[in-house]
Amino acid sequence: MKVQGKKVILAILTFCLSLFVLFSIQPTHQTAYAADQSLQRIKQKGTIVMATSPDYPPYEFEVQKNGKSQIVGMDVDIMKKVAKDLGVKLVIKSMSFDSVLVAVETGKADVAMSGINPTPSRRQSVDFSEIYYNGGQSFLINKTDVAKYKNQSALAHKKIGAQTGTLQYNLAKSKIPGATVKGMDKNTDLVLALKTHKVDALGIETPSAEAYIKNDPDLAMFKSSYHLNKNETGSAMALKKGSGTLVAAINKSIDQIKQQHLANQYLADAGKYMKVNTHNTSMWHYRSYFLKGVEYTLIISAISVIFGVLLGTILALMRFSKSKILHAIAVAYIEFVRGTPLMVQVLFVYFGVGIIINLPALLSGIIAVSLNSGAYVAEIIRGGINSVDKGQTEASASLGLTKGDSMRYVILPQALKNIWPALGNEFVSLIKESSIVSIIGVTDLIYQLNIVRADTYRGVMPVFVAMIIYFIITFILTRVLNYYEGRMKHAR
Amino acid sequence: MPDKPLIKVDKLEKKFGDNEVLKEIDGTVMAGQVICVIGPSGSGKSTFLRCLNLLEHPTGGKVYFEGKDTETFTESELTTLRERMGMVFQSFNLFPNLTVLENLKLAPMRVKKMSDQEAADKAMSLLKRVGLEEKADVYPASLSGGQQQRVAIARALAMDPEVLLFDEPTSALDPEMVGEVLAVMKGLAESGMTMVVVTHEMGFAREVADEVWFMADGYILEKNKPDDMFNHPQNERAKDFISKIIGQ
Ligand SMILES: Nc1ncnc2c1ncn2[C@@H]1O[C@H](COP(=O)(O)OP(=O)(O)OP(=O)(O)O)[C@@H](O)[C@H]1O
Ligand SMILES: [Mg+2]
Numbered sequence: 173m174k175v176q177g178k179k180v181i182l183a184i185l186t187f188c189l190s191l192f193v194l195f196s197i198q199p200t201h202q203t204a205y206a207a208d209q210s211l212q213r214i215k216q217k218g219t220i221v222m223a224t225s226p227d228y229p230p231y232e233f234e235v236q237k238n239g240k241s242q243i244v245g246m247d248v249d250i251m252k253k254v255a256k257d258l259g260v261k262l263v264i265k266s267m268s269f270d271s272v273l274v275a276v277e278t279g280k281a282d283v284a285m286s287g288i289n290p291t292p293s294r295r296q297s298v299d300f301s302e303i304y305y306n307g308g309q310s311f312l313i314n315k316t317d318v319a320k321y322k323n324q325s326a327l328a329h330k331k332i333g334a335q336t337g338t339l340q341y342n343l344a345k346s347k348i349p350g351a352t353v354k355g356m357d358k359n360t361d362l363v364l365a366l367k368t369h370k371v372d373a374l375g376i377e378t379p380s381a382e383a384y385i386k387n388d389p390d391l392a393m394f395k396s397s398y399h400l401n402k403n404e405t406g407s408a409m410a411l412k413k414g415s416g417t418l419v420a421a422i423n424k425s426i427d428q429i430k431q432q433h434l435a436n437q438y439l440a441d442a443g444k445y446m447k448v449n450t451h452n453t454s455m456w457h458y459r460s461y462f463l464k465g466v467e468y469t470l471i472i473s474a475i476s477v478i479f480g481v482l483l484g485t486i487l488a489l490m491r492f493s494k495s496k497i498l499h500a501i502a503v504a505y506i507e508f509v510r511g512t513p514l515m516v517q518v519l520f521v522y523f524g525v526g527i528i529i530n531l532p533a534l535l536s537g538i539i540a541v542s543l544n545s546g547a548y549v550a551e552i553i554r555g556g557i558n559s560v561d562k563g564q565t566e567a568s569a570s571l572g573l574t575k576g577d578s579m580r581y582v583i584l585p586q587a588l589k590n591i592w593p594a595l596g597n598e599f600v601s602l603i604k605e606s607s608i609v610s611i612i613g614v615t616d617l618i619y620q621l622n623i624v625r626a627d628t629y630r631g632v633m634p635v636f637v638a639m640i641i642y643f644i645i646t647f648i649l650t651r652v653l654n655y656y657e658g659r660m661k662h663a664r
Numbered sequence: 665m666p667d668k669p670l671i672k673v674d675k676l677e678k679k680f681g682d683n684e685v686l687k688e689i690d691g692t693v694m695a696g697q698v699i700c701v702i703g704p705s706g707s708g709k710s711t712f713l714r715c716l717n718l719l720e721h722p723t724g725g726k727v728y729f730e731g732k733d734t735e736t737f738t739e740s741e742l743t744t745l746r747e748r749m750g751m752v753f754q755s756f757n758l759f760p761n762l763t764v765l766e767n768l769k770l771a772p773m774r775v776k777k778m779s780d781q782e783a784a785d786k787a788m789s790l791l792k793r794v795g796l797e798e799k800a801d802v803y804p805a806s807l808s809g810g811q812q813q814r815v816a817i818a819r820a821l822a823m824d825p826e827v828l829l830f831d832e833p834t835s836a837l838d839p840e841m842v843g844e845v846l847a848v849m850k851g852l853a854e855s856g857m858t859m860v861v862v863t864h865e866m867g868f869a870r871e872v873a874d875e876v877w878f879m880a881d882g883y884i885l886e887k888n889k890p891d892d893m894f895n896h897p898q899n900e901r902a903k904d905f906i907s908k909i910i911g912q
Binding site: 422449561563564566567568569570571572573574577585586589 | 717739743744745746747748749750751753755757758759761762769770775777814819820823
C-alpha cells in the first residue's frame with residue numbers, strides 16, 4: 173500500500189515537472205511565429221542584457237579597475253557599440269560558457285556573446301548575428317616542442333586538447349588523422365594539460381593563442397591549415413529564436429565595425445588591459461577576488477543551511493504526520509531531490525523557474541541549494557526524531573500534551589541535540605558543494621578562482637590557494653562546531 | 665469508602681498482530697481505591713495499564729472512564745483523558761532537555777494554560793512534597809534513580825489527575841532507593857488518590873492495596889484482598905507465582 177502510494181505520487185510529480193518543462197518550451201516557439209517585436213522591446217526596456225563567460229581573453233575577461241573588478245575585452249567593446257547604436261544601456265551578466273546560450277533561450281539575457289561559433293547545431297536553438305570577428309584557428313604548443321611540431325601535419329596521431337563542444341574540438345577530431353582529442357571545459361585547464369604534457373598541442377582561436385604566448389614564455393603557436401567555411405568559424409552573437417528585427421539592427425552595427433576595422437582596435441585595447449593585468453600575477457595581488465569569493469560562498473552556505481534546517485524540519489514532521497497526503501508529498505520531494513544532481517537543480521531554478529519569475533543568480537543559487545539541503549536535513553532530522561526514546565513520547569502523551577507540543581518541547585530539542593554533529597557536517601559539505609552555483613555566474617570562490625586563472629595564465633596556483641581557503645574555512649568551522657557540541661553535552 | 669466506579673473495563677482485548685496479549689479482561693476501579701497488579705513477565709500487565717489511558721488502543725471490549733465509553737473519544741477528549749490519568753513509568757521518562765522545575769511546569773502551562781508563576785508555585789510545592797525542592801534547577805541526568813522517580817511522580821501530580829497509573833515504578837531502582845519512592849506512593853494512597861500499581865513489592869501491596877489482581881497469559885486469573893492473595897491464593901498459577909516471589 174505505502175509503496176504504491178509513493179509510486180503514484182512520484183508519477184504525479186514527474187508528470188507535473190514534464191508539464192512545467194513543456195510550458196517553458198512553448199513560449200519560445202510561439203514568439204517565433206508571432207510578430208517580431210524583439211527590437212521594439214529592447215528599446216522600450218532601455219537596456220540590452222549580454223550573457224558572457226569572462227574567462228576567455230582577449231574576447232572577455234575580468235580586470236581590476238580602480239579597485240573594482242570589471243569585465244572587458246573585444247566582445248564587450250563591440251557590444252558597447254551595439255548598445256550605443258540602439259540607444260540603450262548595456263548590462264553584462266556573467267556566467268559559465270555552458271549557460272550563456274540557455275540564458276538567451278530562457279530570456280535571462282537578450283544576447284549571448286562569448287566568442288561563440290555559430291555551428292549548425294547551435295543554429296537550431298538560437299538565432300545568430302553576422303560573424304563579427306574571424307580570428308582564425310591556431311595551435312598552442314610547448315616552446316620546447318617547436319622543432320617537433322612545425323605545422324599541422326606533424327600533429328597526426330598525437331594528443332590534442334580543445335574545449336569540449338567547440339569548433340576546435342570538432343575540427344581536431346575530424347581533420348587531424350589519428351589524433352586523440354581530449355576535451356575540457358576551460359582553456360585554463362587545457363593550457364595546464366599542455367604544460368604538463370598531458371596533451372601535445374591545443375586547438376584554439378588565434379587571438380587567444382596570441383594572448384597566451386604573450387603572457388607565457390614557455391608557450392609557442394602556429395596557425396592551422398584547415399580549410400574552413402567563413403560562416404561557421406568566426407564568432408557571432410546568439411539571440412533568442414525569432415529576434416529578426418533585433419538581429420537586423422545588430423548586423424548594421426557589425427557592418428560598421430567591419431568597414432572601419434574596429435575589431436582590431438578593440439583587440440589592441442584588450443591587449444593593453446592584459447598587459448596591465450598580468451604585470452603582477454601573485455595570488456596576493458588577487459586577494460580581493462578570493463575574499464569576495466569566500467564572502468559569497470559563506471553567504472550562500474549559511475543562508476542555505478538555515479533554510480535547509482527549516483525546510484528539513486517541516487519535511488520531517490510531514491513524514492511523521494498522520495495525513496497520508498502530507499507524508500507522500502514529503503517522501504516524494506525527498507526522494508526526488510536526493511535523486512537528482514545539485515547542478516541540475518541549480519540550472520532548473522535559475523533557467524526553468526526563471527521563466528515564470530525572473531530570479532537573480534545569487535537568489536536562484538541560494539534557493540536551489542536550500543531546497544536541496546532541506547531534503548538531506550529532513551532525513552537527518554527524521555533519524556534524530558527516531559533516535560529519541562519512545563518513552564519520551566509516551567510520557568508527554570500521558571501528561572495530556574498534544575502531539576505538536578510534545579514535538580516542539582520534548583522530542584525536537586532532544587532530536588536536534590542528537591543530530592547536531594550531523595547538521596554540522598551538512599553545513600561543512602554545503603560549503604564545498606555550493607561551489608556548483610558558479611555555473612550560473614554567482615561569484616563564489618570557484619567562480620573567482622576561474623577568473624583568476626584566466627587572468628593570470630597560472631593554472632595551478634589559484635587552485636591551490638582556493639583549496640587552502642576551503643580547507644581553512646571547513647577546518648575552523650569543524651572546530652567551532654565541536655566546541656559547541658562539547659558545551660551541549662555539558663549542559664545535560 | 666469508595667463507591668463511585670472511576671474506571672470500568674469490560675471484556676477488554678488487545679492483539680498485536682496475531683499475538684493476543686489481553687483476553688477478556690474485566691475489572692472496576694472505584695474512586696479512592698488502590699489496585700495492585702501482579703503477574704509473571706510478559707503476562708500483559710504493562711499493556712493493560714496502557715490500555716487504560718489509551719496509549720494503546722484496545723482491539724476489543726470497552727474501557728469506561730467515569731461511565732463514558734473511551735472508544736468514542738475524539739483526539740482532544742483523549743488528551744483530556746490522559747491529562748486526568750497520570751502515569752509513572754518504570755524508566756522514569758523525565759525530559760532530559762528540561763530542568764526538574766521545567767519538567768513539572770511544561771504540561772500545566774501548555775495543557776492547562778497556567779501562568780508561569782502559578783505553574784512554578786505549584787511545581788515547588790509538589791517538589792517539597794516529594795522532598796526534592798532543592799533540586800528544582802538541575803537537569804534530570806544529575807539525579808539518582810530514586811530522585812528521578814520522585815520527580816516523575818511530582819510531574820504526574822502537577823496535572824491534578826484523578827487516577828495515577830504506575831508501571832513497576834521501583835523495579836529499575838537500586839534496592840536502597842526503593843523505600844523513598846514507596847514512601848511517596850504510600851503518602852499518596854493515604855491522601856485518597858486512586859491508583860493502579862503494577863508492582864512486585866509485596867510489602868507495599870499488603871499495606872496499601874485495597875485489591876490485588878493476578879495476571880497471567882493475558883487473563884486476570886484472580887482478584888483478592890491482599891492478605892488472602894498472598895497467604896492463600898485460590899488460583900494454582902497464582903499460588904505458584906506467589907510462592908516463587910516470597911521464596912526469593
Ligand atoms: N507494541 C507492541 N507490539 C507488539 N507486541 C507487544 C507490544 N507491546 C507488548 N507486546 C507483547 O505483549 C506481551 C505482553 O507485554 P507486556 O509488556 O504487557 O507484559 P508485562 O506483563 O508488562 O511484562 P513485564 O513484567 O516484562 O513488564 C509480550 O509478549 C510483548 O512481547
Ligand atoms: Mg511491563
